[in-house]
Amino acid sequence: MEYTQQLEFHFDRIDKEAIPYLSVDCIIFGFHENQLKVLLVRWKNTEEWSLPGGFIHKTESVDDSAQRVLEERTGLRNIFLRQFQTFGASVRYDTADTWKRLNLPIDHFRWTNRTISIGYYALVDFSRVNPTPDFMTEACQWWDVDMVPPLLFDHNDIIDSALKTLRIQLNWQPIGYNLLPEKFTMPELQKLYETILGRTLDPRNFQKKILGLEILDRLKERRRGGAHRSPYLYSFNKEQYEAALQEGSLMFL
């Protein structure tokens, strides 16, 4: 089917099946090579990027629609996903300019005169994700959070809000657990905290504090092949981590 036809078919289905005025947007965070990353899509026939998002079916819960978008983009199910904010300004962005940038071959205006977006952030294990564009996009790619280009819609602001949420929730959501691979070194864990908090931490202090929380197991195995020393590997002790989160005793700020 030709792209224009596909789009018409798609928007006809949205008209029938989706809740008008509403959308979900997903901020999918990953952590790789000491960088916090976010998954973005590039729209077909453009150089314009945005967050992955979608509409909510009339019979579908809002949480399920976010899960569906995530699964379509990453191939993963049962991801750590949290609703964090609904973006409801009466004018969120310059609609005319946005449709020009989107360069769509059909008029999508009736659908997007105003959209209220429910924002979800997801924390995924970078190595398990298979970024997948959909039929309206031609690339799906990780970006360093501090290198994100000017996005479509108000998506730069939405990423800023999600980062602010991560910073606040670092103490009572299992953020480290979901972003790191099963085994990691102390510098990797510290770098994750530093990236989210947006400031450097003293290594000795960090190690003392985090070990004091008794949520890590030090493994017998060490990281091999490093240029210098072979650092110890750690993994989260899931039970103790969950207990600490429940108690709210992971205060680090």
Add this chain to the structure above:
Amino acid sequence: MEYTQQLEFHFDRIDKEAIPYLSVDCIIFGFHENQLKVLLVRWKNTEEWSLPGGFIHKTESVDDSAQRVLEERTGLRNIFLRQFQTFGASVRYDTADTWKRLNLPIDHFRWTNRTISIGYYALVDFSRVNPTPDFMTEACQWWDVDMVPPLLFDHNDIIDSALKTLRIQLNWQPIGYNLLPEKFTMPELQKLYETILGRTLDPRNFQKKILGLEILDRLKERRRGGAHRSPYLYSFNKEQYEAALQEGSLMFL
């Protein structure tokens, strides 16, 4: 105008002016006589209570619609108001049973087959509120949060979520500042923290900790007319309180 006519007029306007499938619900908290309280409305011709809520006009921001509901119910403007969660389950409550309990003289069903509700909590100075029912309700009243009756819709769950949010946000939102009158005693402040956290705190420890934060001014004035001693009065030092919130240094948990 007769009630049935009023309702028809009202729902006709909603059909034209409001965003379908969406609503806002407001959890308005106050603190009085050492009790955390929540403002509820009783629906006309029933003994059924719910949170105050409303619809979102097509040209209105979601925040503004919550402010509007608050102002209509309390007479107050510029209230401390925070969006905290969007309730988007595909089936939030038993619709048929709910409409039976609501006992409305016209069929409101087309509007409420499914509603996604954006929840806001508000913190108000109890003494300044003038609870005001609207034309669909005949009472607007404060309830102790631990005495709330079985509410319409899923509003008991929404209150629980709001309380959980307060508990978490006690450390980085000006919750005490907004719930207490300008001058208060140390036991009153402690009681507020205890009520929100849902557990008792040691008075000596509490006083030491909270004074250590340097966010309170002790006034020369004392509370007069008490049965026993005349306790000191305190007020928040707004500047230092804001600075502490920014730093995230109000950790109490």
